[in-house]
Amino acid sequence: MKLKRQKNMLRKKAYAARARLSPAAVAAKSARIAERVLGLAAFRRAQVVATYLALADEVQTAPLIAACHAARKRVCTPVFDAVTKSYRFAWLTPRTKLRAAHFGVLEPVRPRRVAAPARIELALVPGVAFDRAGHRLGHGRGYFDQLLAGLAACKVGLAFAAQVVARVPHAAHDVRMDAVVTEGKVFQGLEKIRPDFPSLGQPARCWRGTT
Numbered sequence: 001m002k003l004k005r006q007k008n009m010l011r012k013k014a015y016a017a018r019a020r021l022s023p024a025a026v027a028a029k030s031a032r033i034a035e036r037v038l039g040l041a042a043f044r045r046a047q048v049v050a051t052y053l054a055l056a057d058e059v060q061t062a063p064l065i066a067a068c069h070a071a072r073k074r075v076c077t078p079v080f081d082a083v084t085k086s087y088r089f090a091w092l093t094p095r096t097k098l099r100a101a102h103f104g105v106l107e108p109v110r111p112r113r114v115a116a117p118a119r120i121e122l123a124l125v126p127g128v129a130f131d132r133a134g135h136r137l138g139h140g141r142g143y144f145d146q147l148l149a150g151l152a153a154c155k156v157g158l159a160f161a162a163q164v165v166a167r168v169p170h171a172a173h174d175v176r177m178d179a180v181v182t183e184g185k186v187f188q189g190l191e192k193i194r195p196d197f198p199s200l201g202q203p204a205r206c207w208r209g210t211t
């Protein structure tokens with residue numbers, strides 16, 4: 001299928017771009033991204049935050065998790081359910097014991113399921129590539145699309161600038177981000193991020209990049 005082939009080609013390029021970043025660059029850029037996220041109104045007001053636990057070459061989330069806990073926000077993270085073969089959210093506290101699970105991603109050893117995911121206000125989402133309008137390319141399994149589908153939370157993609165491309169090919173099931181934060185810019189649809197901002201119509205039209 002054409003879309004699948006386009007996604008696979010883009011995935012290869014994006015993996016390569018990310019792999020060119022040294023561990024020091026990943027750490028430095030992640031710190032700058034975290035600072036930008038901390039500055040978002042959507043972050044400041046969220047009391048329940050969902051986040052991924054980063055692999056070595058992804059935007060690191062440890063500083064953001066620490067900031068959430070310091071601000072007494074509740075944090076949850078995806079856990080793979082072997083029965084349904086899909087991800088669910090489980091609570092993450094400073095005391096939660098983690099182990100490398102599916103795909104080498106850290107997960108709580110004894111997950112306590114989030115009973116009401118509808119109460120998640122902000123979701124920090126990893127991706128292989130993003131475009132400036134919030135379209136996201138993942139690893140190609142659809143796990144995040146399923147996990148985020150129907151979630152009212154403000155969805156913020158975290159990416160290195162090298163992962164932002166002109167256009168991410170997408171289908172109806174691909175969940176769009178409300179913002180994409182890189183070390184250089186915040187790309188956002190203003191409505192969810194800035195509730196104080198008057199509605200500007202279709203999200204696509206009010207997208208812009210700010211430094």
Ligand SMILES: Nc1ncnc2c1ncn2[C@@H]1O[C@H](COP(=O)(O)OP(=O)(O)OP(=O)(O)O)[C@@H](O)[C@H]1O
Nearest residue numbers: 136137138139140141142143144145146149173174
């Ligand atoms: N909400 C959904 N319900 C059922 N199947 C889905 C859903 N979303 C995606 N899929 C399936 O997953 C497949 C892969 O999706 P896609 O190529 O968008 O993955 P991705 O976004 O790159 O990966 P991921 O979400 O795991 O990071 C799709 O072809 C589709 O069949």
Ligand SMILES: [Mg+2]
Nearest residue numbers: 138145174175
């Ligand atoms: Mg997708």
